[in-house]
Amino acid sequence: MSLVLALCTALLFSLGTWLLLQRRLTRIIIGLGLIGHGANLLLLLSGGRRGVAPFIGQIGERTPADPMPQALALTAIVIAFGVTAFLLALAYRSWQLTGDDLVEDDLEDRRIAATRSTASDEEVADQRELSAAEAALESSTGGAAPLEEAE
Template identity: 50%
Template sequence: MEILMAIVVGILFTSAVYLMLSKSLLRIIIGTALLSHGAHLLILTVSGLKGGDAPLLGEHAESYVDPLPQALILTAIVISFGVTAFFLVLAYRAYQELGTDNVDQMRGTEGND
């Protein structure tokens, strides 16, 4: 199962880098979201895909699942949601002001040739 997850993480990272290198601002935002999802899966895979019970006090089980990677991923999901929302608002405001979502046209380098 770890091999399959590593392949999925690699595909997510590859597609995220491809999208982040494009000229469209919306594609860059989608690329950053995919990169954060790939990082979440990477943390989950590195921690080990173990089976077991929830770590509850007073319960007697043979094996417990480590709650630290789950807490890290939950925190990272909240942070990436906030950053993605901020990027979307920033891109919308830039589109309103400049009338384009092309990064080269925002810099003013494409029309000067």
């Protein structure tokens, strides 16, 4: 049974990751939810084998279940609910402003990347001009060193 649950956990994580890589906000939010459900299932699986309920004063032949993974899963569910509500509010506001839930490329990032590539091209061109000028100076002086270096 735990193998099936482990495969379900892996499936939830993989589908959530795939949805996170999409460009639509609704798919991103659903992907985060799937990853959260996979994490909760992983926490519950880490609790070990099923045991008896942890009642005080009752001693039996079976060991009681560990309540810590269950408490962590409940806390994670509450936090995931808050984060999902916040992301849905952000997605709704984005939809109000743009009329679409598609996340577009940032034009400012493209401009900065183009500026950086242009700047590196200019540096290469400056280096080529400097080396051409040095070669021209050496050929005009016949390979002799300039006067400042000879003294």
